[in-house]
Amino acid sequence: AVALGVKFLDAQRKELPQGGAALADLVTLDMSGLDPRLGTVKIEVACDVQNLLCGPEGASAVYGPQKGANLEDISIMDSALNNFGEVLSRVANTNLLELVGGGAAGGLGAGLVGFLGAELRPGTQMILDITGADEKIKQADLVITGEGRTDFQTAYGKVPVGVAALAQKYSVPVLCISGDVEGSPDFLADLGVATCFSVAEGPTTLEEAFLKADEQLERAAWRILTVWKLAEECQLKKLRHS
Structure with a gap:
């Protein structure tokens, strides 16, 4: 100012x-x-x-x-x-x-x-509007979102909660991948995020985590989607035998 x-x-x-x-x-x-021009700007x-x-x-x-x-x-x-x-x-x-x-x-x-x-x-809503996320989520079976660190502040309108609010309109489940998860992510369930996964695979320094972020994120996504695929296969088996 x-x-x-x-x-x-x-x-x-x-x-x-x-x-x-x-x-x-x-x-x-x-x-x-x-500057008086500021009064003319939205x-x-x-x-x-x-x-x-x-x-x-x-x-x-x-x-x-x-x-x-x-x-x-x-x-x-x-x-x-x-x-x-x-x-x-x-x-x-x-x-x-x-x-x-x-x-x-x-x-x-x-x-x-x-x-x-x-x-x-x-x-978050501004970005969702710009990217046309509503239509994309509407057609999705699963939404994976993420942030750098998931903790109590996440509930105050951060990205995962905004994405989950949109996904709830269409009953699409939401999972979150984070660089770090503080405590239990159970509090996010009431906000529409089923659970949260950390990309960390063991004790590491912050510097090492940054260097390995890409590959750890890829492996975390692979683990999630592997479980998702198994769940779908189990569901299909139940349908065949019903």
Whole structure:
């Protein structure tokens, strides 16, 4: 926002220093420096998560630990983002603290809506629309999707869940292949993903996993489809003997 001409001001109308924690001192925003042409542009944002800006499922609490933040850091950042959200909500005349996806990319979702009037759209849905996935899934017997890491964040609108939601319309089963699976993937069953498979074939370093990603992905797909083929053959045998 600063790069686009917005000024973040404290109680003395001095510009805040850079850094998320400084947002705790934000009192008002000077939007006069924004290029007026931005008001004539329709901005659609591909957003693949549903996290709010703040709170237990907000940007700081969910994504902070991934970036090395401890509990104290998370508390400071969440409070600062809450203040930022309140100030920007007043300026934009919309409640950004309740905006689904507002916590995406550390609060960028809320910022794009508040500063630029952008529309947040599910990123997965945008890609599914562009690729014509609806018609393809409609004709499929099985859908295999995937992501880099499957964990509790997957449920917040990431690719496997978006694909599964579409597949459920046509009662097509969905399996997921991931670089890593944290814990049991059973929670995905309620979201339409039957189960999830990791491509990892044993203890390995991250560097080794990257180097072997192609061949491990191919072998994981082969294992899944081999089991699928056996299941079909068993079903055919039952039909012949019925």
